[in-house]
Amino acid sequence: MRFNCFKKSCYLFLFLTFTTAVIAQESAINTDANADFHKAIRLYNNKAYAASQELFREVSVNSEKHHNLKANADYYDAMCAIKLQQDDADYRVNQFVENYPYNNKKEKAFLNVGNYYFANRKAAHALKWYQKVNEKLLSPEEKNELNYKMGYALLVSNYLKDAKSRFQTLLGNPIYGNDARYYYGYIAYKQENFGEAEDNLSQLANDATYQAKANYYILDISFKAGRFDKSIQIGEQLLKTTKDQKEISEISKIVGESYFNLKKYEKAIPFLKAYKGKNGRWTNTDYYYLGYAYYQQKDYETAISNFNKIIDGNNKVAQNAYYHLGECYLELDKKPEALNAFKNASEMDFDAQITQSSSLNYAKLSYEEGNPYESVPDVLKGFLAKYPTSPNAAEISNLLVTSYLHQRDYQGALDFLNTSDTPESKSIISEVSLYRGIQLYNENKIAEAKPYFVNATQSENTTVSNKAAYWLAETEYTLGNYQSALKHFLSVTDKDINEAKMLNYQIGYTNFKLKSYPNAAKYFQQFLEQNLDDNDLNDDASNRLGDSFYASKSYTNAIKAYNKVIQEGGVGSDYAQYQTAMSNGFLGKNDAKVQDLETLISDYDGSQLKDDALFQLATTYTTMNNVSKAQKAYERLLKNHPKSNYIPNVLLRQGLLYYSNNNNRKAIEKYKEVVTKHPNSNEAKQAVSNVKNVYIDIGKVDEYAAWVKSIPFANVTNAELDNATYQSAENKFLENNNTRAIEGFNKYLQQFPNGINVLKAHFYLAQAYNNTKLFDKAIPHYTYVNKQTKSEFTEESLTKLANIYLQKEDWSNGILVLQQLEKEANYPQNIIFAQSNLMKGYYKKGDYSNAITYAEKVLVKGKVDTNIAEDAKIILARSSFKNNDFLTAEEYFNEASKKATGELKAECLYYNAFFLHENKEYEASTKAVQDLIANYSSYKYWGVKSYIIMAKNYYALKDAYQATYILENIIKNFTQYKDVIEEAKNELRTIKNKEAKTNESVTTQN
Template structure:
């Protein structure tokens, strides 16, 4: 813009100069000598160059050599060629000089050609001809003009140094002095020799032609020299007179930046906003100045809008902008956004102080808010490695340890503490952290791995930590079956209020019970009950176990009193208490009371799993008291109401015995034969065969027995003793816990007697032995054999073990099959819960979400189940409902699960909390939920990264496209391991960019 104005002004001046002086000279001649030449010159003076040229050429040809008229004709021929822009014009001029070296028109020719190109604004061409002129042949006036024109041509051709020398010779000239001084000052300005430029330009302050332009350059010089007060003074005067929009824009920029440098930000803002940019666009620096000015005035929202426009900058200005952008976000308590800005600034090294400050803020915000891109400990360790001498190191080190604990990354905490043992405090803290790592492993059911951590924690100096460590070590040993060691550890706990479960006596009682030290067990169960805990389920269980301890020591009256407490309160396990009360009365010889209590179980407890047990004992008791019809009725109820009961073969055998004792041999035979037919692999079947034999002997029909027994596969009269001996040998090894020999013995038995009388037991005990040494695959066919037989005493346990083996191998197809069978045939509540809880998982894994929900609801309807199973059921319902687009149910159950969730599950719940808040258009609340997830559960990276997509959606919905795109771009860049998340991020980013492209405004409109 500046050069164009200069050119326009100078060419106007030069055009005036070209029309006077040198080119206006006329040639004199004798008209009588050549009429054509006279006519040609007249045409030339009238600018009829083409017609004149023809006559000049004719004259030259007809004139004698070495005559002035020929030289003049050649001269004008060349001049006409120049005027007519002919291709050979330059050649004609050079030819004229060569052919007429002594012509007085030679210098005029050079000058005229130069002036012609000069007047036509062809500086390079003009300069070429001016440089041929011998200025010694010119007078002073002509020399001044030539110097001026050469100086300008050199200026236009960017030969500033040479041009400056030409203008220097004219600084005091009355004609060219002001022009020369302007250009001289301008060249000094371009050479950044601001002192010399200002000295010369300031002398033109009152010159009408150059005043405005000189003042503009003086303004710019003052600004660059740091004289901002003077810049403001000159600039504001120029604005009052300038009408050119571009000039006004540029002057406003200089005034605004001058006020900025004077730290008068309120005065800077109006001028900075008047700047229109270069071709309507602002640079990053322009946005930085305006953003920083608003920042200093406390207008953080507007500052953010300007800083956010510095997109993709990779220089010192951009780094500063991102740093101050972070500060603005902090002032507005937008810490997640601030983290992104400081991260950006920390990744640049243009200003080391800004880099370090950004790193510190980035590290602290990562600790405070969590970090979606890296784990918080990783960020803090990077800071410590990058700035090992920072005065902030002590604080950051403390934050690092706390962050490990906060994120529940106890492995990382221990690694860091153990690698920095020079600090004695670290060693002390490591013992305490070991406790939390142990609990973490305990909750993951990795008991053997948890033990050494608990043991290390017992070495802590803190008494509370030691108590907790002993408590959890005792729990671990108990679950591993090491009851003596468990008891030792429990007894080391000196303050049960320090442990999280306030049930120390309860656990000690159970441990004594497992060690068959029933009196000690009873004492501790009673102590637990005396503390009147709020947990009714534990109280009920403790009362039942207290009763069991008395029962085991034959203190039946005390047992009854303990059981009655549960019965009267209708607590969990009341049916069991009723049953045990009945059995206690039986041992006290009170058959009527026993019968009464047994009948209550059958009549009062609809869902009790002990109904068939009660009926069986009722039948036995009636038998003992001689009430045979009532005994038969009780036994028949088992067969009709509980046909799959494990008591069925024994019931049939007892019924047969009752008939036999009443001399009803036919009915006795029916019952005995039913046992053999329906339950051929049961112990009762062997007894039934013997009883059938005895009946036939009594009625004298031994031949019928022989005919019948031939069809009984498991009976081989000749091999019976060998069968039993072979089996007994293997069973003895099993009972001696000699597992390998037992496996060898049972395998040998089944090879020799595949359909032997002991085949069922052999298959079961072989499976148990193989499973014990972790050979579940080898155990499977033996458990399958037992499960395929008619219901027997081993059916339920075989199904449970078989189901677990399939689950351990992720064989859900067979697992579901076995679990379905277990659910139908199980008597023990824990096996029913095991089946149902795993069926809900199996159906979920098989994408059968409705079935999964059905079984999860079954699990939740059960009164007595572990909290872990309850939480599993709730999360299955939440996830399955989400899969079936039942968002309302999904949200309800995610909220429920979130109340007790920890670790990875907690991270998932927080993600869906943010998800549903976004769905409800509660964008700020959704972001808060995400910040909670990132701050507290960043170890679970998948959910953190996935939640950041929701945060991007939230920001876009809140009209912050910069944050939205920045987050999505960072996800795509940093988390390629999560393909599903990357794909979602790319789709979201594409959507945002497409929308923004439709609504984007120009910078000019924005300002």
């Protein structure tokens, strides 16, 4: 027993000894850890989180596993990780909770982490940790704090319902009560529970912190509830105290709109203007309010400046704005602008009454001002179809009848009138036919115009029937039907019509064409007695009067008529001088004739009749047996006019003179020169015969025989067959049997490729092909003639070949032929034909400098056809524009515009508008466009193109609405004009991108 007791005592001693040693060792360790822990706490409280974290981790390692010291160290280690924003911070907190699930710091850890993120404005992070907190374990104070902070985090995260519940628990709390009530009221405001919001926010009216903000929301609530007087009262009070510019802007907007809704527009204006927009940008609605307020004050200019900023609008506000914008424009008599606004409003259906009223205004303005988007009749018919029972239907119906005429769409008018059986419609058909005929005639569609004039002559209105008869006569004259033309000219009995002043002149010309020279003289004389203020026309009539006497062999009277032109130095005075000389010659007054011809040669520089005068001078001297002077005149002609058609004849005549004076050597030289240089001329054949006679006279027939063998067409053995074959073909040509003539001439050229008549054969074969419209086959034969030495056929051949190339629009070949014609032509009309078509050809080929050169050549001519002169002006204008010479282009577009009609007039008006815009005369430019639209709307291309200029004008005048509306309608309605559409898109993109900087309702474009 004792042993056992002893044994037990030993064991107990040993155990106690060992345990005491262990406890002693642990106590030493814990003492050190505690010291480090407290040191770490001091560092933590001093925000030395990195250093404290290092100590907390050492404490955790050195502390017993389940000891509170280790748990506390791990807790603070996790808090330091949060403070230091370490990547594993959240993990450390979660690890602490996992390792110590029952630690009393677990809830505090969640709360502290949440508070840390809350303090750093990371609401979503804070919310995540707050939601982990077991609220049952919190003290009342901690729970109130959690509710407030969690409510705020929920609010910031847009969980309004949950946030509101949290704040609701704090409404009576002495610490958080006012804050919670503000946020509770704010959430109710956001949820549009305005009554609840106002109840709570109004309780903060005396709270220094929330008073201003609460009043702002109460202001907005009052506005949305329609209590505008209260909104004004609160808002004006707020504006006295608030300093925040953004708040001032928003409050001003509410106060302004409150006055607006109370129809106190004058008071609304300063507040509406004080609104600065969101990020400096207003909306369409903002512009509408201010625009309408000015509209009610009758300040239409300022109203427009706000309404016209509303672009891209497609809602009730926009429809109202565009309608009132239209009314403002009408008040300022800006009808074209009003048309666009009413059109826009009429295309919206948000307010049926406004839609109908806008449609009516749009229809009326279309009639008054023209419509660039659709035909006026279509607009009027559209209104009647949509509103058949409108009280304005009868008025619109009456406008419809005259709308076609207003737009000068005479064909459209006729089409419409022919569908109507009313007496009124039938009574004006003849008059409209007259207008349509004149329109076609001015567009050079002569044959198309004729039936309209025939119809108009049946009018019961004598003025219309007489005008129609005159124009029908003009048409027949132009078509070459002179007998018919004379009949219709003579049927004009109303001498008061404007056309009657030209009647004698036209009858004179018609009789002249019919070779009824006495009658021609009679009417030219009567025309001259009218003393019209048109010198060019009077000069022409005087020359034709002289020609009429001349053709009647009444040379003395002819000279009197010609002298009138010569004395006045008028157009065609060189011609009058020449004809005077010829008249004196026929009167046997050769000295006077010589003097007249010398005067023409010396005094009329540039006259195309100088070679004619020299030839006649030489012929006259020959008649007077003054061989020396005759030869000198011929030599002057050869030297000064080497391209003249007279050259072969001159050489032949010189040879005859030398032969007559026994100068056989010189005679042979001249005859051989004719044969060598002009082998295809009629004179060449005569020269061969004359050479033979000279050689016979001098007894050197062998020399003649040797020489004549070198002449291809002088094959004596084949001459008779050659002539017979050619003559057969020519006879068929003269009988107008072109088919047989073609066969004959081709046969001749095959048998006699170098025959006596080869030049004539090629020419007449070309003529026969031309007569039968086989133009391609005519080309090589005309070309052959033109490549030979100049002959009597050259000029006509060049003219005909040029015409063929012009019809084919083959400008490359055409220009070459026209250049040759210009150089070789003797007739002034052919020179003008060449130059006028060269200017067209160069323009077509894009050679604008040469086009300008030839246009200027045409314009310096004394007397050219009016149409050619006008063509020259327009080509000069277009080419100068292409060369960026705007000054010259503007001058000639204005010149061309004076006499232009139809599409050309529309083009000239377009460029007038263009240049006015370039000169920054925007309003004048817009008026020019309006003129084009009102009077030439049927020429769509120029109308649409001019509308882009109008859009630019409006934008330059700060009317963005008009500019964008016009451009958008161009893009929508005129896709057939791709170049115009592209230009419109680019301009619209530029404008919208600029406007988007101040109007958030505008969408930018790429």
